[in-house]
Amino acid sequence: MDDSSKKQQLLDNPWGILYGVRPGKVVHKLFDSELALPDIRLVLKEKYLLSEDKIDLLLQLRSEETEVFDFSKEVEDNWGIYLGIPFCPSKCHYCSFFAHSSKTFKNTIEPFFRALLEEIRLTFQAFPSLKEKIDCLYIGGGTPACLGPDLTAELLDCLRAELKQLKEITFEGGRPELMEAELYSALQGKVDRICINPQSLNDRVLKINGRNHSAAETIRSFEQARSLGFNYINMDLRAGLPGDDFLSFKAGLQKMVELKPENITVHALAIKRASNLSKNPEMMAILDAQAARKMTDFASEFLMENNYRPYYCYRQRDILGGTENIGYTLPGYACRYNMMMISERMNIIGFGGGAASKFLFPWLSGREKIKRIANPRDALIYLNRGAKTNAERKFSSIEQILTRGEDL
Ligand code: SF4
Numbered sequence: 343m344d345d346s347s348k349k350q351q352l353l354d355n356p357w358g359i360l361y362g363v364r365p366g367k368v369v370h371k372l373f374d375s376e377l378a379l380p381d382i383r384l385v386l387k388e389k390y391l392l393s394e395d396k397i398d399l400l401l402q403l404r405s406e407e408t409e410v411f412d413f414s415k416e417v418e419d420n421w422g423i424y425l426g427i428p429f430c431p432s433k434c435h436y437c438s439f440f441a442h443s444s445k446t447f448k449n450t451i452e453p454f455f456r457a458l459l460e461e462i463r464l465t466f467q468a469f470p471s472l473k474e475k476i477d478c479l480y481i482g483g484g485t486p487a488c489l490g491p492d493l494t495a496e497l498l499d500c501l502r503a504e505l506k507q508l509k510e511i512t513f514e515g516g517r518p519e520l521m522e523a524e525l526y527s528a529l530q531g532k533v534d535r536i537c538i539n540p541q542s543l544n545d546r547v548l549k550i551n552g553r554n555h556s557a558a559e560t561i562r563s564f565e566q567a568r569s570l571g572f573n574y575i576n577m578d579l580r581a582g583l584p585g586d587d588f589l590s591f592k593a594g595l596q597k598m599v600e601l602k603p604e605n606i607t608v609h610a611l612a613i614k615r616a617s618n619l620s621k622n623p624e625m626m627a628i629l630d631a632q633a634a635r636k637m638t639d640f641a642s643e644f645l646m647e648n649n650y651r652p653y654y655c656y657r658q659r660d661i662l663g664g665t666e667n668i669g670y671t672l673p674g675y676a677c678r679y680n681m682m683m684i685s686e687r688m689n690i691i692g693f694g695g696g697a698a699s700k701f702l703f704p705w706l707s708g709r710e711k712i713k714r715i716a717n718p719r720d721a722l723i724y725l726n727r728g729a730k731t732n733a734e735r736k737f738s739s740i741e742q743i744l745t746r747g748e749d750l
Contacts, residue, residue: 355664358391363656365666366407366685369400373413399642399652399668406653407685410676417702418743420688421475422679423505425458425497428695428721429488431517434541435552435625436583438614440696440719444488447721454721455493458694459500460729465691466504468733469740478510478679478688481533484695486513487520491528498532510534510678512576519555521563526570535605535677538563539578542586543594550585550625552618557594564601574675575603581641582611582634582662584625591637592644599648604675606650608641610634610665612658635663645670653677654684686712689743691736695721701739705746713739 360368368390372382379401386392386400407413411420429451430441442450466473479501489497494513502508513529514537515521521538529536540560542548548555560577567575577598581591598606611634613620620626642652650670654677657666669680682688683700692699696719703711715736718724724732 355391356393356396357657357664357666358393358396360390360392361657363658364684364686365396365657366400366403366655369404370413370685373404399655402652403655406651406671406676407681410653410678410681411687413687417687417689417704418746419475420477420682421472422478422480422682422688422690423476424683424690424692424697424699425479425481425486426692426694426697426717427481427483427486427489428454428719428724429483430485431488431520432554433552433618435550435618435622436580436611436614438616439484440616441484442721444485450721450725451488451490452493453725454695455489455497457725457729457732459497461693461733462500462504464729464733465693465736465740468737469744471744472691472740473505474507476505476691477507478512478682479505479508480512480514480679480683482512482514483516485516485520487515487517487525491524494525495528495532498529502532512537512677512679514539514576517553517555518560518563521567523566526567526572529572530570535574535576536567536572537576537578538567538603539576540594541578541580541609542583542590543579543597544586544590547583547586547590551583557597561597561601564603573604576605576607576669576677577601577603578607578609579641580609580611581637581665582629582631584611584619584628586633587630588633588636588640591633592640595641595644599644599650602672605669605671605677606645607667607669608638608645609667610638610661610663612661614660629662631663633663635665638663638665638668641670642668649673654680656684689740691740692717693732695719695724699736699739701736701743703743715739 386397428441429444511533512535513533543557545556652668653671654669690700698716701713
């Protein structure tokens with residue numbers, strides 16, 4: 343391919359030469375260098391070859407972020423927690439996350455849970471000052487709802503007792519079929535934000551993709567949550583799923599908007615090597631990259647018409663149609679954890695299965711600026727390794743950051 347064809351190909355790609363997971367980071371750097379807004383637009387257009395739509399999107403994300411957090415605050419003071427619950431009721435074919443079957447590994451859930459509590463306890467025992475700094479918490483997985491009502495209530499009581507400064511707790515319950523009355527009563531008054539994530543509101547598409555719940559269950563679960571007073575709900579929808587088409591995606595999104603959750607997150611399908619999908623030639627053959635792009639473009643336009651605004655965005659390798667994942671919010675409901683995590687403005691301590699800690703050292707250079715430490719994804723390896731080792735692997739990074747914060 344000659345240079346002019348290459349350039350044309352990049353111009354046809356709305357993301358131009360930006361291949362990274364976090365396109366917003368480029369904008370942060372440009373603002374940090376104190377360029378004026380028109381110059382930032384020019385750099386994004388001329389140097390990074392972004393389309394006008396993507397430039398508008400990135401600048402809008404930046405302005406949402408400035409409403410939620412303070413860019414001038416040192417990252418030593420920003421701390422959040424991620425809890426990984428590595429169990430799911432069934433395996434979605436497109437998913438590459440490691441998660442045990444909650445049925446087959448039923449007897450592992452409680453021992454895993456005890457080890458998770460111990461990992462948290464040991465960390466706060468070693469660093470009591472952390473308790474005052476952590477302001478957001480995200481319980482994800484896997485499917486946290488697999489903990490069931492009793493363990494969920496115990497977990498939240500324990501966290502609330504330790505962490506008085508929390509501004510936001512998200513419980514990514516996930517699968518609609520598990521979000522029921524008993525679990526809701528365990529969550530009431532203890533979490534701020536819940537996620538009921540159907541991915542599609544088409545029963546045929548759900549079945550093709552290995553999800554054993556129906557669209558009706560999603561709607562029932564959502565309405566029940568509302569009637570119980572949950573007033574901060576996220577729903578996930580996925581563009582480009584095998585077996586889906588534009589009209590079914592559009593109908594699903596329209597139905598979701600009628601429900602009016604505070605957040606709607608539109609993911610595009612990414613083809614992960616570890617997923618069942620990538621090993622199934624028949625399903626791979628029915629993927630439609632053009633349709634995926636049409637779906638995400640429609641979602642963006644339709645959600646903005648309905649008062650939702652994009653508030654965080656990330657991309658993945660092998661994402662269908664070269665698109666992106668975008669979290670949309672009604673005004674005033676942007677999820678702090680998602681924004682701070684994606685823009686890498688917060689140290690994250692990961693507890694539990696597969697939880698990745700991310701520690702920020704902006705005063706160092708190159709690759710040393712960020713250190714990632716992941717817990718074992720397999721609950722059995724996590725248990726075998728023991729809470730003490732799982733906790734202590736993070737201690738030197740936490741100490742380095744806290745000590746620097748105190749010295750400043
Ligand atoms: S997509 Fe979510 S619910 Fe499905 S297998 Fe993956 S983690 Fe579990």
